[in-house]
Amino acid sequence: MISLKGEDPWFCTFLYGPPHKEDKQRFWSNLSKIRNESNPCWCIIGDFNIVSNQDEKDGGAPINMSQAGCFLSFMDLSIKGGEFTWSNMRSNQEAIVERLDKIIVSNKWSLIFPKAIGILEAATISDHNPVVLLMEGLKKERKREFKFESRWLLDEECSSNVKEVWNASGSNIGQNQFVKKLKTTRVKLKKWSKIKYGKN
Incomplete structure (x- = not known):
């Protein structure tokens, strides 16, 4: 629970979704129960290990729509910086990229933080791109661009x-x-x- 001065408290869950198919349904069921019991002002960030539609995957076998249907009725917060957040680190026909890392928020949360967006950082160590939540959106000032002379x-x-x-x-x-x-x-x-x- 996060309580900022002068604002109502809200919940943030940092999530690592189960990678194995047999665990996904039970995991999402339990998460749904938490939401239905409290209907909170809620933000969930992390590696969901699941995609919600075919547009979130390029390469490999088609997605399992029954698993994609596990998603809660939350809003997918806009993330700037790229379409995909994970790569299998292969090239050519063996390459697979997916949008596994997300920020999803309840309707109540989005009304309190209407400017919030996510930023996709470059992957330098992991095969995942880090996702950063900016509560007040992007600042207008820009870093000086690099220009090759x-x-x-x-x-x-x-x-x-x-x-x-x-x-x-x-x-x-x-x-x-x-x-x-x-x-x-x-x-x-x-x-x-x-x-x-x-x-x-």
Whole structure:
């Protein structure tokens, strides 16, 4: 239960849904009972280990609609940053991506926090993308964007910096390592450019 100053208390559940088919129905049944008994102002965040429709999955076998029907009659909170939150870390025809991580809220909760949204962060360690809840929505101020300068291509040091990052942990990389390398390359080039060319 979360009680903020000047606001009615509300409930937040951090959830890890059962991965095995035989446990899913019982799990969702128990969660439904909790809701029906208290009808709370409720927000549920986590890895649900289930998708609610075929649009939340790409690759692999079609979803089991009976399992998808386990979902509570909650609202699916909008999440910015991507369609899918989990990857099996394979490529080509073996690749499967799904939206397993969600934020669902009761109608009562959505009326109290109408600006709330979720943000999908980059997956750097896990095969899941972290989901972050922003109660007041996105702030308008934006971080300064990274821009690759074409003049860097004329400088051999730029190429050396990029090679150093990408050769650091071998050539076989999955989605997580790819994102991490992109971030590391950006940071390295920004620092190098600042030293070599100054702030401009």
